[in-house]
Amino acid sequence: MLRYLRLYGHFMRFSISRALEFRIDFFFRVFMDLAYYGIQIAFYQVIFLQTPLLGGWNRDQTLVFMAGFLVVDAITMTVVSNNLWFFPVAVNRGDLDYYLVRPVSSLFFLSLRDFAANSFLNLLFAMGIFAWALARSSIPLTVGSVSLYAAMLMLGAFLHYMMHLIIILPVFWLQSGSGLHGIFYSMSRFMERPDRIFTGWVRKALVTAFPFCLMASFPARMFLEGLRWDVLAHFMAVIAVLFAVLLVIWNAGLKAYSSASS
Amino acid sequence: MNVALSFYLMELKKIISYRAEFWLGFLGNVLSQFGVAFFLWKAIFAARGGESIQGYTFGALMLYYLLVPLVERVVYGQEMGYISGEIYDGGLSRYLIYPVSYFRIKYLAHLAQSSVFLIQLMLGLALFLAVFHSPFSLTWPAIGKTLPVLFCSGMLFFIFAINLEMFAFWADNVWSITVLNRLATHLLGGGLIPLAFFPKWAQTVLDWLPFTRLVSFPIRCLLGQVGNLEWIRGLGLTAAWAGIFAISGSLLWRKGLKGYNGVGI
Structure with missing residues (x-):
């Protein structure tokens, strides 16, 4: 475990020094993500000009949810997105060979190297929006409730990572593999809206097989409406099942992998 | 003319050679945007009651949201990064010795993509009208107004996009600027929410900006919401913005080429 932490420290140092070599691009990317945050805030401001409630939440409660999904997005963008983006290329070109021969978990190396x-800077901005949304909500804040929400969002980010990987595997x-990323990003639009607006079989799919509603909506619900053990159990069960599915597909994929000729 | 046609047909072949990816991307994008909008507005209509919001019934709104990704594809045409990529890898050099303008070649590629997306737009629209009982009926005058608008909007987007891509002469990477452009166009052009839902002051400001001409204006033309005078004014504004960006693009091109060494990164 300690070896992996040390290795991750090396990844971070190397990535930061490389990012700072391209400073204009660095700041363009920061600005791009800030614009995305601005668009989400503007979107909900315009929506709440038309309705007092959305999926049972008022404006302030929806802002708490929105801030949560911005944090989930920022975490995944910081930690795994770059790596997953280049994963199909690595498979097609046979570059995966270099990862497979390392004396560490290839899934760890592939997912976390970059x-x-x-995006880490944007994560700080997202956390600022998160703090702002919490402060303007009328919900009494306790260390326990905020910590639980933060922990659930981290698990939401883990779910986001697993879904992305499963879709591109x-x-x-x-x-x-380029079209597979498109499918994931199209589906991830469902994460950006409160889960209760979805109904019927679409909602069932979004909280089980394609759990985009669990990533930010369920954590927000537990924060806004109180901890419910059945909801928490459902959340944890989906994570466990998805992780098992991921490992099965990953191992099957490695068996099918035939280096540069694939 | 023959050269232009050859480039156009070559681009069409490229698109058709990745059929599965092309249709998968199309369906994923359209269905997810439409699906999210469907549930979002269903919840809003249920929460506030009433038959319509800002003049839109639920059916009319759904048609609007179906048209958003379809029209955006026609207007945006080719994927991002095609010019900046050639600046970065030095591929631009070969075009500089061609007897045809570089931008003419790129515009033909853009037109080839747009023409295929136009077929998708028609198919999507026909499917919607066949399946759902819509208050909207497609009229020949509306189609007649929409086609030139789509052509001009596509040209405006192309000229604006190449302005941004040409920053590649100086910047390390312009991918984020082009993504930013799409995000801004989607919100400020009325792709995320129809502009009628924005505050009045915002609608007035946005009406003068180019973004509205790229998404909302062609859709409203197709829906028959644009009168003759507004249509002429809209086309005039589109042409004016295209002219402004053509001038700035020409300056960027000349300045950029002076520093371009063709080596690539």
Whole structure:
């Protein structure tokens, strides 16, 4: 474990020094993510000009949810997104070989090698928006409730990572993987809206097989409406099942992988 | 003309050669945008009651949201990064010795993509009208107004996008600027929420900006919401913005080429 932490420290140092070599790009990327945050805030401000409630939440409660998904997005952008973006390329070109021969977990190495320093700055901004949204809500803040919400958001980010990886893993059997990213990003739009607006079989799918509603909505619900053990159990069960599915597909993918000729 | 046609047909072949990815991307994008909008506005109509909001019934709003990704694809045309990529890897050099303008070649590629996306737009629209009982009916005058608007909006987007791509002559990476452009166009052009839902002061300001001409204006033309005078004014504004960006693009191109060494990164 300590060896992995040390290794991750090396990844971070290397990524930060590389990011600072391209300073204009660094700040463009920071600005791009800030614009995304601004667009989300503007979107909900305009929506609440038309309605007092959205999925049972008022404006302030929805802002707490929105700040939560911005944090989830910023965590994944910082820690895994760059790595997953290049994963299909690594499989197609045979670059995966270099990861497989290292004396560490190849999944760990592939998922965490590139730490996005610019997104880390955006994570700080997202946390600022999160603190602002919490402060303006009428919910009494306790160390316990805020810590639970933060912990749930971290698990939401883990779910986000697993879903992204599961969706792009078919690249082991396909010729091109760029369309798979498109599918994931299209589906991740469902994460950006409160879960209660979805109904019927779509909602069932979004809280089980494609758990985009669990990533930010469920953590916000537990913070805004109080801890419910059945909801927490459901959340943890989905994470466990998804992790098992991920490992099965990953191992099957490695068996199908035939280096540069794939 | 023959050269132009050859480039156009070559681009069409490229698009068709990745059919599965092309249709998968199309369906994923359209269905997810439409699906999220469907549930979002269903919840809003349920929460506030009433038949319509800002003049939009639920059916009309759904048609608007179906048209957003379809029209955006026609207007945006080719994927991002095609010019900046050639500046970075030095691929631009070969175009400089061609007897055809570099931007003409790129615009033909843009048109090839747009023409395929136009077919998707028609298919999507026909499917919606066949499946749902819509208060909207497609009229020939509306189609007649929309086609030139789509052409001009596509040209405006192309000229604006190449301005941004040409920052590659100086910046390490311009991917984030092009993404920023799409995000801004999606919100300020009325792709995320129809502009009628914005505060009045914002609608007035946005009406003069180029973003509205790229998304909201073509959709409103197709829905038959644009009168003749507004149509002429809209086309005039589109042309004016395209002219402004063409001038700035020309300056950037000349300045950028002076520093371009063709080596690539």
